[in-house]
Amino acid sequence: MTAPLLSQLFAGMATASTVIFGISTLVGLWAAYDRTVALGRFALLILGLSLCVLLAWSTWQKQRKQPDPLQSFHAVGVDSGLVAGGIGLLFLLTHNWQNAAPEDFTPLPWLTTWIQTQQPLWGERLLIHENLVAGALMVLLPLAIVTLWQRWQMPALWYQLPLRYWALAGVVIGAGALLLTFSRSAWFGLLGGALGAGYLYWRTDNTVNECRERHRDQLTRHD
Numbered sequence: 344m345t346a347p348l349l350s351q352l353f354a355g356m357a358t359a360s361t362v363i364f365g366i367s368t369l370v371g372l373w374a375a376y377d378r379t380v381a382l383g384r385f386a387l388l389i390l391g392l393s394l395c396v397l398l399a400w401s402t403w404q405k406q407r408k409q410p411d412p413l414q415s416f417h418a419v420g421v422d423s424g425l426v427a428g429g430i431g432l433l434f435l436l437t438h439n440w441q442n443a444a445p446e447d448f449t450p451l452p453w454l455t456t457w458i459q460t461q462q463p464l465w466g467e468r469l470l471i472h473e474n475l476v477a478g479a480l481m482v483l484l485p486l487a488i489v490t491l492w493q494r495w496q497m498p499a500l501w502y503q504l505p506l507r508y509w510a511l512a513g514v515v516i517g518a519g520a521l522l523l524t525f526s527r528s529a530w531f532g533l534l535g536g537a538l539g540a541g542y543l544y545w546r547t548d549n550t551v552n553e554c555r556e557r558h559r560d561q562l563t564r565h566d
Contacts, residue, residue: 426483426513430483431513431517431518473525480520484514484521488514
């Protein structure tokens with residue numbers, strides 16, 4: 344199967360899945376017993392779907408302008424930072440800190456209390472479970488961090504700098520939200536993934552350096 348045909352097939356499947364998902368959410372909203380709570384959950388689902396579509400569209404636009412896989416990875420990473428910031432901010436504004444377990448307040452009681460007092464009145468309608476937030480941030484944050492670390496070592500055009508700073512702010516907000524989810528499994532999973540990625544990067548870097556040294560030695564011997 345050729346690459347263009349495979350891309351078209353994937354796009355068709357993604358479109359069909361999006362339509363089915365949208366119809367199912369509308370049916371769920373119509374059949375809900377509590378329309379007020381259901382409307383808040385429906386808004387969250389539509390927001391998440393919109394973010395996924397925006398992420399795919401921006402990556403596709405980047406590939407059209409410059410079909411470079413590394414550039415596409417950078418675009419996905421920056422978008423991941425923005426999405427992580429949005430999810431983290433929404434969690435901080437809507438989570439009910441008063442109903443959290445008392446032991447969860449032990450590390451940062453002053454911070455969670457301050458956030459609770461700053462929440463808007465509509466926040467209670469958009470409750471997101473902390474485990475869902477932790478799972479999403481555990482995926483998005485590494486992509487954004489690696490991308491920003493790589494991109495910051497390269498010169499940027501004037502219009503790229505705001506995106507970098509916004510993505511960096513999103514990473515900071517997302518990391519703070521991940522900390523306040525008190526999801527130990529997400530913390531240890533992210534830590535284990537970071538250690539594994541660092542080890543693989545170290546091994547790859549050493550292998551590349553060894554290949555360069557061998558190549559340099561061969562050139563020296565020929566001379």
